[in-house]
Amino acid sequence: MAITLNNSQIKLRIETPGEKYRGSRFDWNGTITQIWYKGKKMLAGEKMLFHRNDRIYGRGLHNEFGIKNCIGYDDIPVGEYFPKIGTGWLKKDEKPYFFFTQYKLDVLDFSWQKVSDTKAVFMCDSGIRNGYGYRYTKTIEIIDNTFTVSYNLENVGEKKISTTEYIHNFLLPSGKNIGPHLELSFNWEYDKASLTENVKTENLIEFTSKGIKFEKTPDVEYFLGSVFEARKDKKFSENGSWCVSDSQNGVVMSESVDFVPYHTDVWGHKQSLSPELFKWLDVEPGSCANWNRTYKFEN
Known part of the structure; x- marks a missing residue:
């Protein structure tokens, strides 16, 4: 059953592990599926309305580990299991790893606690297979007009964990289609010509x-690749943030992180705008990684 957190400004609906989503791609460990800011909905999904399947597609603020930097896949034979953090143990097939594939899945042990009206904690323990193992805690807390998603990843295995984490921010401010009322900005200047990909953006x-x-309003899926890597000043030492302004409803939503982005993309369609700040992780056995993502709302 979903957990609800709220104060006078923000309300969050957080899906508990396995409640609806049971795919092998995204994190199960506490997923924010909807935000209301002063009563206005802010989120949508990976697929457009009437094309969604909550069991296999992403929704809301749905994060993922290892979309490309998959852990342990190349170290094991076909038929063995590799770790997908926050999701489970996935069974390797004959093909190279591909995040869209629905792999056979051994589910993790999950637990969670609603600490107060404004705070919840989600935990999972992977156990150890093929030298890999971790404990992963996600804490979500509302404070005034912000909420923070805090991560703790402890490597309890014998092998180093090297991978990425990002959130697919499926934004749809106030439930309106994406369109001229929305503007996205980052806290750096970038060079359009230096983007690694610029897909279906002409006249859009x-x-x-x-x-x-x-x-x-888009009638196709659009994509911009490596926006952070394309920054003009080449000073790759500043923590990242993005901001979406909605002139139609007078709402501004932003995400700021306490790390320098490893990578940044923008993806979306008619009913979704998704800026993505990637975190790089190198966690030695016996060590922990901690990082935070803070979301802020203003009029």
């Missing part, structure tokens, strides 16, 4: 020095 997106504006 106006590029600004720090982000994008929409010229119309």
Whole structure:
């Protein structure tokens, strides 16, 4: 059953592990599936309305470990299991790892606690297989007009954990289609020509020095690759943030992180705008990694 956190400004609906989503891609360990800011919905899903399957597709603020930097896949034979953090142990097939594949899944041991009206903690323990093992805790807490998602990843195995984590922020402010009322900006200037990918943005997106504006409502999926790597000043030492302004409803939503982005993409469709700040993880056996993502809302 979902957990609800709220104060006078923000309400969060958080899906408990295995409640609906049971896919092999995204994190199960406490998923924020909807945000209300002063009563206005802010989130949507990976698929458009009437094309969604909550069991296998992402929704809300759905994070993922190892979309490309998969842990342990190349170290094991076909038929053995590799770790997908926060999801489970996935059975290797004959093909290279691909995040869209629905792998056979051994589910983890999950637990959770609603500490107060504004705080909840989610935990999972992987056990150890093929030298890999971890304990993973996610804490979600609302404070005033912000909430923070805090991560703790402890390596309890014998092998180093090297991978990425990011959140697919499936944004749809106030439930309106993506369109000219929305502007996305980052806290750095970037060079459009240096993007590794710029897919289906012609006559759809106006590029600004720090982000994008929409010229119309999208009728295709769009994608911008490596926005952080394309920053003009080449000073890759600043913690990352993005901001989405909604002129139609007068709401501003932002995410700031306490790390320098390893990578940054933007993806979406008619009903989703998803800026993605990637965290790189190198966690030695016996060590922990901690990082935070803070979301803020303003009028």
